[in-house]
Amino acid sequence: MTGEMEGPAPESRQRPAGRRNSQGIRIDPEVEAEREPRQAVISALVEHEPGVLAEVSGLFSRRQFNIESLTVGPTEDESRARMTIVVEEPDPGIEQVKKQLRKLVPAISVRELPADAMRRELALIKVDADRPDRVAAVADMYDATAVDACPETATYEITGSRRKIEAAIEAFSRFGVRELSRTGTTALARGSEFTAAERPIETQVHSPRITSPQPTADDD
Amino acid sequence: MSERATLPPETEEPGPEEGEPTDADGPTAVTNGAEAVVRALENAGVEYAFGVQGGAIMPVYDALYDSAIDHVTMAHEQGAAHAADAFGIVSGEPGVCMATSGPGATNLVTGIADADMDSDPMLALTGQVPTAFVGNDAFQETDTTGVTTPITKTNTFAADPDGVGTDVGEAFALAREGRPGPTLVDLPKDVTNAETDRDPGEPHVPDTYDVQTEADPEIVERAARRIEESSRPVLLLGGGVIKGAASEECRQFAIDHGIPVITTMPGTGAFPEDHELALEGAGMHGTGYANMAISLCDTLIGVGTRFDDRLTGGIETFAPDAEVIHVDIDPAEISKNIHAEYPLVGDAGTVIEQLDAAIEHPPEAAKWRAQCQQWKSEYPMRYDAPDDDPVKPQFVVEALDAATSDRAIVTTGVGQHQMWAWQFWTWTHPRTWVSSHGLGAMGYGLPAAIGARFAADDDQEVVCIDGDGSFLMTLQELSVAVRENLDITVAVLNNEYIGMVRQWQDAFFEGRHAASEYSWMPEFDKLAEAFGAEGFRIDEYDDVAETIEAALAYDGPSVIDVHIDPREDVYPMVPSGGDNSQFALSEDQL
Ligand SMILES: Cc1ncc(C[n+]2csc(CCOP(=O)(O)OP(=O)(O)O)c2C)c(N)n1
Numbered sequence: 001m002t003g004e005m006e007g008p009a010p011e012s013r014q015r016p017a018g019r020r021n022s023q024g025i026r027i028d029p030e031v032e033a034e035r036e037p038r039q040a041v042i043s044a045l046v047e048h049e050p051g052v053l054a055e056v057s058g059l060f061s062r063r064q065f066n067i068e069s070l071t072v073g074p075t076e077d078e079s080r081a082r083m084t085i086v087v088e089e090p091d092p093g094i095e096q097v098k099k100q101l102r103k104l105v106p107a108i109s110v111r112e113l114p115a116d117a118m119r120r121e122l123a124l125i126k127v128d129a130d131r132p133d134r135v136a137a138v139a140d141m142y143d144a145t146a147v148d149a150c151p152e153t154a155t156y157e158i159t160g161s162r163r164k165i166e167a168a169i170e171a172f173s174r175f176g177v178r179e180l181s182r183t184g185t186t187a188l189a190r191g192s193e194f195t196a197a198e199r200p201i202e203t204q205v206h207s208p209r210i211t212s213p214q215p216t217a218d219d220d
Numbered sequence: 221m222s223e224r225a226t227l228p229p230e231t232e233e234p235g236p237e238e239g240e241p242t243d244a245d246g247p248t249a250v251t252n253g254a255e256a257v258v259r260a261l262e263n264a265g266v267e268y269a270f271g272v273q274g275g276a277i278m279p280v281y282d283a284l285y286d287s288a289i290d291h292v293t294m295a296h297e298q299g300a301a302h303a304a305d306a307f308g309i310v311s312g313e314p315g316v317c318m319a320t321s322g323p324g325a326t327n328l329v330t331g332i333a334d335a336d337m338d339s340d341p342m343l344a345l346t347g348q349v350p351t352a353f354v355g356n357d358a359f360q361e362t363d364t365t366g367v368t369t370p371i372t373k374t375n376t377f378a379a380d381p382d383g384v385g386t387d388v389g390e391a392f393a394l395a396r397e398g399r400p401g402p403t404l405v406d407l408p409k410d411v412t413n414a415e416t417d418r419d420p421g422e423p424h425v426p427d428t429y430d431v432q433t434e435a436d437p438e439i440v441e442r443a444a445r446r447i448e449e450s451s452r453p454v455l456l457l458g459g460g461v462i463k464g465a466a467s468e469e470c471r472q473f474a475i476d477h478g479i480p481v482i483t484t485m486p487g488t489g490a491f492p493e494d495h496e497l498a499l500e501g502a503g504m505h506g507t508g509y510a511n512m513a514i515s516l517c518d519t520l521i522g523v524g525t526r527f528d529d530r531l532t533g534g535i536e537t538f539a540p541d542a543e544v545i546h547v548d549i550d551p552a553e554i555s556k557n558i559h560a561e562y563p564l565v566g567d568a569g570t571v572i573e574q575l576d577a578a579i580e581h582p583p584e585a586a587k588w589r590a591q592c593q594q595w596k597s598e599y600p601m602r603y604d605a606p607d608d609d610p611v612k613p614q615f616v617v618e619a620l621d622a623a624t625s626d627r628a629i630v631t632t633g634v635g636q637h638q639m640w641a642w643q644f645w646t647w648t649h650p651r652t653w654v655s656s657h658g659l660g661a662m663g664y665g666l667p668a669a670i671g672a673r674f675a676a677d678d679d680q681e682v683v684c685i686d687g688d689g690s691f692l693m694t695l696q697e698l699s700v701a702v703r704e705n706l707d708i709t710v711a712v713l714n715n716e717y718i719g720m721v722r723q724w725q726d727a728f729f730e731g732r733h734a735a736s737e738y739s740w741m742p743e744f745d746k747l748a749e750a751f752g753a754e755g756f757r758i759d760e761y762d763d764v765a766e767t768i769e770a771a772l773a774y775d776g777p778s779v780i781d782v783h784i785d786p787r788e789d790v791y792p793m794v795p796s797g798g799d800n801s802q803f804a805l806s807e808d809q810l
Contacts, residue, residue: 002788002789003806007599007805009805015799018541024538051377
């Protein structure tokens with residue numbers, strides 16, 4: 001069709017020397033290209049009002065953030081709720097998660113917790129009660145508390161780090177797990193430090209060229 | 221030309237007559253939720269609202285009846301949302317649209333999504349079924365806050381008559397504060413009908429809402445050093461510059477430091493295109509010179525831009541030699557698509573002034589400026605217009621530009637005509653280019669022209685450059701333009717094609733014109749007359765100037781059906797995900 005324009009053709013033009021990776025970062029011979037995903041625990045203090053959970057979960061699905069767990073519950077202040085979100089993303093993705101969460105009007109404060117933060121999860125596990133002694137022995141090993149028992153099944157509660165819970169499930173699995181329910185991780189910062197304070201802590205974005213992956217310590 | 225069709229009967233206007241005494245004791249106390257809603261709008265200084273009546277929103281309309289706010293009844297709620305959006309773009313204050321529950325609210329959705337993509341300040345008020353019915357699939361019940369959560373800056377279900385006025389005031393304030401965007405308040409009928417005497421007061425954002433206006437001085441210093449040392453700098457101005465009223469600061473900054481300027485499509489008008497530093501728009505249909513400069517710069521100062529894919533093309537090849545200084549009021553835009561070595565969170569004008577103060581000497585960029593000039597002469601924005609061909613659309617755009625004042629406002633639909641309007645008009649003022657960028661919603665042009673007309677100064681012409689397909693989507697709004705006697709001129713660049721799709725089919729689908737040819741088109745000039753507007757038609761070059769002049773001179777809405785060359789394509793073009801430096805100048809280069 002018509003509409004051609006004049007000028008040197010594409011192949012005869014000067015071209016830039018560099019490139020960017022798919023995360024929009026200039027590839028520099030000294031810095032390796034794409035970032036590997038890592039796990040981050042993000043704590044968000046939000047208004048305790050209807051719709052906030054839907055807004056947050058909608059944000060994660062809309063922007064295709066990779067989420068491992070999300071827990072929400074009331075706090076010391078009844079007008080506030082705390083969400084603890086475990087995400088698995090490369091650094092630029094984790095930065096985006098935090099910034100997008102902060103943008104939500106009901107979000108008061110959003111923070112990525114340091115590697116040494118206290119992280120806990122609770123699981124309810126219902127197993128066959130064919131071999132009660134052995135089941136009790138495993139329960140003992142993992143500090144599991146019996147919460148229900150009947151001739152066919154026994155149900156235990158286990159609290160702890162994700163790793164501990166996974167190990168317990170593994171151990172219980174040989175008895176036949178009938179049902180399992182896990183809460184996902186909830187967390188608080190250690191010491192007197194605030195987990196996510198009334199006022200936003202990190203308003204300014206820092207954008208270092210290289211962020212070394214933070215170890216995700218399990219504290220048990 | 222025929223006589224104007226008979227006007228529909230005058231509706232009773234709620235506004236006070238001119239010269240009517242105003243209440244010296246201030247406003248009377250509100251008595252119910254609906255009055256609190258209207259009071260919140262009045263306190264916010266709202267003058268116009270665009271909407272359509274309906275069951276669940278009736279109490280609010282009833283309260284509007286006694287208000288000085290002018291309500292413009294639109295033909296379709298999509299029109300109401302686009303009109304409010306354009307009002308927001310031109311005035312800088314949130315445009316207000318209203319609709320009933322269910323279909324009224326869902327009809328607003330396209331317009332809300334458009335405002336969200338383009339960060340246009342807008343407040344939508346929707347009626348809702350009474351609280352007791354919510355969740356029961358009542359008549360005309362739609363989960364409006366659910367539907368609009370991903371496309372609003374924030375939305376609220378107003379559950380409390382005592383709080384409903386404040387909800388509306390907060391939503392209004394949030395729509396314009398920080399990065400603007402659409403907000404919505406869903407108003408259940410029992411809440412607006414319920415008694416309350418709570419005056420909402422002045423609109424303000426919630427205490428927990430924080431906006432950072434000044435950038436980190438340490439990063440400003442580093443960015444200033446980078447600019448001083450650069451030899452190939454480019455200033456990229458986005459829509460945020462216009463939203464943040466920072467065009468003047470940016471213009472001065474570019475001139476003082478001798479930095480060539482590129483504008484994104486929403487940033488059109490942020491820098492005058494008749495200035496020698498102007499490289500105009502970059503990206504998919506940007507100029508050759510802007511695309512060369514953005515590809516080869518060593519320092520890219522992006523202000524109020526979200527580095528959209530239509531601008532960047534493929535990320536891998538976007539300004540790959542450039543260190544990026546990114547100024548934005550929304551921290552989440554920084555390093556979202558393009559990594560910024562210098563992240564500067566803050567208000568555009570404030571941060572540009574911080575940078576200006578920190579720069580000790582301008583970059584040594586004379587060679588680079590000369591190179592940009594050379595590209596300008598190598599890749600001129602010219603088109604062939606042989607006399608024996610049908611009228612070229614670019615010629616029509618230039619003729620409209622020549623026939624109007626510098627501050628004329630242009631709205632568009634979406635497609636080829638939008639690109640020609642963008643490329644061939646010489647933009648010199650902010651808030652004069654009103655288009656659907658991020659969403660790309662056909663049908664935007666006419667209702668946007670209506671909204672723009674209400675926000676524009678009397679001496680600003682309002683021209684809608686539309687496509688035939690786009691015009692067909694919302695042309696019922698002509699009835700509003702006639703009823704309100706709005707002075708707007710619609711030029712339909714009629715190629716009897718879904719033109720942009722046809723162009724892509726020729727380029728990428730072996731010319732198979734699947735569902736892109738209209739085998740029948742109404743005569744738009746006659747259609748206009750049926751609505752009571754003035755109709756014109758252009759078939760030849762000789763008609764162009766004269767007809768445009770007559771249409772512009774007509775005091776009221778006019779429509780020019782311009783029969784353009786149906787085979788004309790838009791160039792230059794960077795295909796989706798392509799390398800900006802490799803823009804094609806014709807189909808065989810794609
Ligand atoms: C609401 C909507 N539907 C579909 C599209 C896809 N689309 C993009 S451009 C275009 C063609 C527009 O045709 P027309 O308005 O006649 O403009 P032209 O390209 O011919 O100038 C279409 C269908 C869109 N952008 N918006």
